[in-house]
Amino acid sequence: MTEFNLDFPRAYGELSATAIFREQPEDFQVDEDLGFSPGGSGEHVFLHIRKRGENTAWVAEKIATLAGVNVNDIGYCGRKDRHAVTTQWFSVYLPKGPEPIWETINSDSIQLLNVSRHQQKLRRGDHQQNHFVICLRNVKTDDRELLVQKIEKVFAFGVPNYFGEQRFGHNGNNLVEAQAILIDSKRYRDKQKRGLMLSAARSFLFNQVLAARVVAENWSQCLDGDVELFSTGPLWGRGRSLVAGQMAEFEQHVLDNWREWCNGLEHAGLLQERRALQLIPHNAGYQWHHDHLLLKFSLNAGEFATAILRELSTLQTAVVIAE
Incomplete structure (x- = not known):
């Protein structure tokens, strides 16, 4: 090897x-600093989340479960360190229908900071x-x-x-x-x-x-x-x-x-x-x-x-x- x-x-x-x-x-x-503010409208819900001791992919799966969507419908700019306290944005593709109560994602290790909407999905490297x-x-x-x-x-x-x-x-x-x-x-x-x-x-x-x-x-x-x-x-x-x-x-x-x-x-x-x-x-x-x-x-x-x-x-x- x-x-x-x-x-x-x-x-x-x-x-x-x-x-x-x-x-x-x-x-x-x-x-994380996106370098822009979500537009306030669009097909993607933007969630600003603080996490402690959790990895980004796991949080994305939690969000997908809460929203009732496929994990591929969740976007983020990059994987943040697990053994850390980090803030970052996630996008959720929800073009229509009722939204879940996003605050239910809160726990000892996850805190929802802000909710908005935007036209585009977040992709790797989109942040500034x-x-x-x-x-x-x-x-x-x-x-x-x-x-x-x-x-x-x-x-x-x-x-x-x-x-x-x-x-x-x-x-x-x-x-x-x-x-x-x-x-x-x-x-x-x-x-x-x-x-x-x-x-x-x-x-x-x-x-x-x-x-x-x-x-x-x-x-x-x-x-x-x-x-x-x-x-x-x-x-x-x-x-x-x-x-x-x-x-x-x-x-x-x-x-x-x-x-x-x-x-x-x-x-x-x-x-x-x-x-x-x-x-x-x-x-x-x-x-x-x-x-x-x-x-x-x-x-x-x-x-x-x-x-x-x-x-x-x-x-x-x-x-x-x-x-």
Whole structure:
């Protein structure tokens, strides 16, 4: 069985701090920001929900049961962490007929915050950004001032925009499944699950290119041949590479060992896309509370908070994080 190394190189050197991560759900808070307000009318009911210690798919099933619809009629922008306190929007396709009493979904772990209507179903990535409040407990370091300097650099100049480990499943199991699909022609009846596995493969290849750029110390630089005014990496798929020259040669070289995966993703019908290599948090700040470090920042849709945390401290947690 192929082993997948998910310990990608860091941009700011070796870690000199340790901290306890996710000791309780309140240590990881995420508020989803759609970037727009529901229109107030339309075929889709919009539910704004706060959940604690529950995963998004489970909440979607609860909503579907309450509404008497198929779970495929429930939309959301993305899966939010389970071991956390998060707010996010769900859409329910209910074009006509009476609505259920939505408040009956409330429980010790679910709270309904708002109800509205809108014309379109929510789909993955429809939101604008996520706002994070994260508490790292019992931070230990021999040089707190050095850690503070690293935090300020990370907030000012950003970090490598790696896909987080949750994209790859527990112990990289999504990549094992992706290998079976791409190389061994394994078939999936569940199209959504198959899509998640292919997305994991694509993300892993992107991380390989980004890791090579980090080692080359040019991950934040726009190189000759890029198609944007900022540094980007490939989300592999069908068609010619969107970059040329130095960039194209570099990426081809990095992905030579993954040529079968690239071919498999092309045959799966995915199209070539690009993703920024540099993640710069917005509205970032930090506070010390004795030995606890409180971090606040906002990230665009598709960016991972773990990309920031992994540059600051070795995280000690018993929580299994899986998408």
